[in-house]
Amino acid sequence: MTLTIHGRPPASVAASDLLAVSGMSVSVPGRGRREQLHLLEDVTFSVGAGRCTAVIGESGSGKSTLLKGLLRTVGKGSRTTGRVHLDGVEVSDLRDREFAKLRGSSMALVAQNALAALDPLFPVGGQVAYLARRHTGGDRAASRETAVRLLGKVGLPDPERTAQRLPHELSGGMRQRCVLAMALACGPRLLLADEPTTALDVITQANALQLLRGLQHELGMSMLFVTHDIGVAASVADDVVVLYAGRVVEQGPVLDVLSSPLHPYTQGLIDANRPPAPGERWRAIGGEPPQPGQRAGGCAFAPRCAEASSMSRTQRPELVRVGSVTVACHARTGGAAAPLDPPPPGAAPT
Amino acid sequence: MTGPPILRAQGVHKTFRSRDRSGRRHETAALRGVDLEVPLGGSLAVVGESGSGKSTLARILVGLDAPDSGTVHLDGVDFPASTGATRRALQRQIQMIFQDPYRSLNPRMSVRSALRFAHHAEQPGADADEACRTMMQLVRLPESYLDRRPHSLSGGERQRVNIARALIARPNVVVADEAVSALDRSVQADILNLLADLRRELRLTLVYITHDVHTVSAVCEDVLVLHQGLVVERGRAATVMADPTADYTRALVAAAPTVDRPLVTVRPTSPPVAGVPS
Numbered sequence A: 001m002t003l004t005i006h007g008r009p010p011a012s013v014a015a016s017d018l019l020a021v022s023g024m025s026v027s028v029p030g031r032g033r034r035e036q037l038h039l040l041e042d043v044t045f046s047v048g049a050g051r052c053t054a055v056i057g058e059s060g061s062g063k064s065t066l067l068k069g070l071l072r073t074v075g076k077g078s079r080t081t082g083r084v085h086l087d088g089v090e091v092s093d094l095r096d097r098e099f100a101k102l103r104g105s106s107m108a109l110v111a112q113n114a115l116a117a118l119d120p121l122f123p124v125g126g127q128v129a130y131l132a133r134r135h136t137g138g139d140r141a142a143s144r145e146t147a148v149r150l151l152g153k154v155g156l157p158d159p160e161r162t163a164q165r166l167p168h169e170l171s172g173g174m175r176q177r178c179v180l181a182m183a184l185a186c187g188p189r190l191l192l193a194d195e196p197t198t199a200l201d202v203i204t205q206a207n208a209l210q211l212l213r214g215l216q217h218e219l220g221m222s223m224l225f226v227t228h229d230i231g232v233a234a235s236v237a238d239d240v241v242v243l244y245a246g247r248v249v250e251q252g253p254v255l256d257v258l259s260s261p262l263h264p265y266t267q268g269l270i271d272a273n274r275p276p277a278p279g280e281r282w283r284a285i286g287g288e289p290p291q292p293g294q295r296a297g298g299c300a301f302a303p304r305c306a307e308a309s310s311m312s313r314t315q316r317p318e319l320v321r322v323g324s325v326t327v328a329c330h331a332r333t334g335g336a337a338a339p340l341d342p343p344p345p346g347a348a349p350t
Numbered sequence B: 001m002t003g004p005p006i007l008r009a010q011g012v013h014k015t016f017r018s019r020d021r022s023g024r025r026h027e028t029a030a031l032r033g034v035d036l037e038v039p040l041g042g043s044l045a046v047v048g049e050s051g052s053g054k055s056t057l058a059r060i061l062v063g064l065d066a067p068d069s070g071t072v073h074l075d076g077v078d079f080p081a082s083t084g085a086t087r088r089a090l091q092r093q094i095q096m097i098f099q100d101p102y103r104s105l106n107p108r109m110s111v112r113s114a115l116r117f118a119h120h121a122e123q124p125g126a127d128a129d130e131a132c133r134t135m136m137q138l139v140r141l142p143e144s145y146l147d148r149r150p151h152s153l154s155g156g157e158r159q160r161v162n163i164a165r166a167l168i169a170r171p172n173v174v175v176a177d178e179a180v181s182a183l184d185r186s187v188q189a190d191i192l193n194l195l196a197d198l199r200r201e202l203r204l205t206l207v208y209i210t211h212d213v214h215t216v217s218a219v220c221e222d223v224l225v226l227h228q229g230l231v232v233e234r235g236r237a238a239t240v241m242a243d244p245t246a247d248y249t250r251a252l253v254a255a256a257p258t259v260d261r262p263l264v265t266v267r268p269t270s271p272p273v274a275g276v277p278s
Ligand SMILES: Nc1ncnc2c1ncn2[C@@H]1O[C@H](COP(=O)(O)OP(=O)(O)O)[C@@H](O)[C@H]1O
Pocket: B016, B017, B018, B028, B029, B030, B048, B049, B050, B051, B052, B053, B054, B055, B056, B057
C-alpha cells in the first residue's frame, strides 16, 4: 500500500467548522493525594457545519468524558484544558456563568438515559415548554405551543395529547423523542448525543437515527454523536473520531476510515464487529483497554497490537495526515518521529 | 445437528398479572404458546426485542419460574412438574448465564465465595476448592483472581466469572440470557470464542437469548424469533438471518446496522468541508 503523507492536521480553525476542539485534556483527582488521572489527552478534532461527527471507541476510552469536557460537567476537582471554538467564537475562556448560557442554547445534550433525563412527576409537554420559555423568554401559552410543535416535530403521534402524558406512560422510544424535543427547545446549533439510541430496541433505534439525521438536516444543526456501535456510526456520521485510552488515534471521513482503516485499533474494532462464518472464530482484539493511570509510555495500544515495534513502546506516535485521514501509528507513518511538513498548496490528496 | 432433544418445550403460556399505582389490574401475556426443541449438543438462538418474552422463557426453561400451561421436558422428564431428588438432579443439568455482569455478582463476595456458593448449592460435600481452580482454568482466568472482588474486574472478566459460576454445576445445557449484550463488541468477540470452545470441550447444549440479530448465525445452528410472546419464525440460523420470511424478522434484520451494511439515513448534502476531501 502506498500512502501519501501530507503533514500535520490544520491547527487553525476552518471557517466551515462549527465546533473546533484543539489540545483538549481532562484530568480528575485519583486515589492518592495529588494524583491526577488523565482521562483525555491532547484531543483535537472538529465538527463541520451541518455535519455529524461520530466518536467511537471501547468503553473507558473517554467518549463520555469528551462530551462532559465540552459541557464543563466533568465534576469536582477536575481540570479541563485546551481550546474550544463554537461557531467561530472561542468559548474556552468564558467564565462558568457565561458558559452556562451557551449550554442549552448554542449546544444541547441528548442524553443516553431518557428516563433519568425526564422528571417523572411532570407531563412531558411542560418539561419541553419550560426549556423553550427559558430560552426565548416568551409567555406560557407561547411556550406550550412551541412544546407541542416540537413534540410533533420529533415524530410523536397526537402531540397535543402526548404533551399531557407523564414519562412512565410512554414507551422507551417515545421518551427518547421527548428528550430530543427538550434538546431542540433551545434551538441549538450543535447537538451533543451520548449513546442516544443504545438503550432502544433495534427497530426503534433505526427510526430514532433516521429522525435525528432528518432533523439535523432540516434544522441545519451539527452533531457530535458518541457511540460504541460502529454500525451506528457508519449509519449517521459524515466524519469519525476514533478514541483509544483518552487520545485520538484516527479520524477522517467516515467512509474512508471505516472502509480502509489505517490504525490497527480501528481495524481491530471493525474486525470484532464482523460476525465470522458459522463455526469460525470471532476476530477479537484481545485484551482490554488500559485504565487511566495504567497507560504505558509510547503507544497506549502497543500491548494489544500485533504490529507493535520497539519504537511503539518508547515513543508516542503523533497524529499525522495521510490522505484524507489523520492517524497516530508509527507503522503507518513510516516511523516518522515528527510529523512531516504540510503539503504544498493545491497538492491533491490520494 | 441430529440426536434426541435434550430440551423440549410445548405450548408454554405465561401471563403476568399486576396492579398499577391507581390499583387498576393489568395482564401481560408474556408467552402465548411457545414450542421449542434443542437436540443434545445443539444450539438455539432465541431472538426478539425487549418485552418479546425472551427472559420469561429463559426463566421457565431453567426452572426459576413455572409456566401457566404447557410443558418443559429436560432429558425426557417434565421439569416443572418434577419434585424432590428428581428435580434437584434436573436442576443441575440446566444452568443460566445471566444478563448483566455488573449486577449479577454480589459486590461483597470474592470470586471464590461466589463459585463455592454455586458449587455448594448444586453438589454439597464435593471438593469445592478443586472445582473453583478447574473453573478458573476453564474460563481462562488466573487462579489468583479467586481472591478478587467483582469491582476489581473488567466487564469481560466478570462475565467469565459468571460463566464459571454457571458451569461449576457441570450442566448439560446452558441458557445465556443476553450474556454478552452489555459488553463492547471487542470483548464480546472474546467471550463468544470462549463459549464456542466450552461448548466443544464440555459438549454443552446452548440456548442463546439475545436481542442482537448480528451475532446469531455465528453463534447458533438454529434460531427462533419471538415477537410479543409468539414464535414468528424458526429455522436454521444462517438461512433465517440471511433470508428471513416473516415480515417481523425481515424488519428486525433490516434495522440492525453493521459496518458493512449501514442504515440508509438521510445524508445532508451540505457543502464539503474545506480541506477535507470527500
Ligand atoms: N415479574 C413480572 N411482572 C409483570 N410483568 C412482567 C414480569 N416479568 C416480565 N413481565 C412482562 O412480560 C413481558 C415479557 O417480558 P420479558 O420476558 O422480560 O421480555 P424480554 O426478555 O424479551 O425483554 C413484558 O411485557 C414484561 O414487562
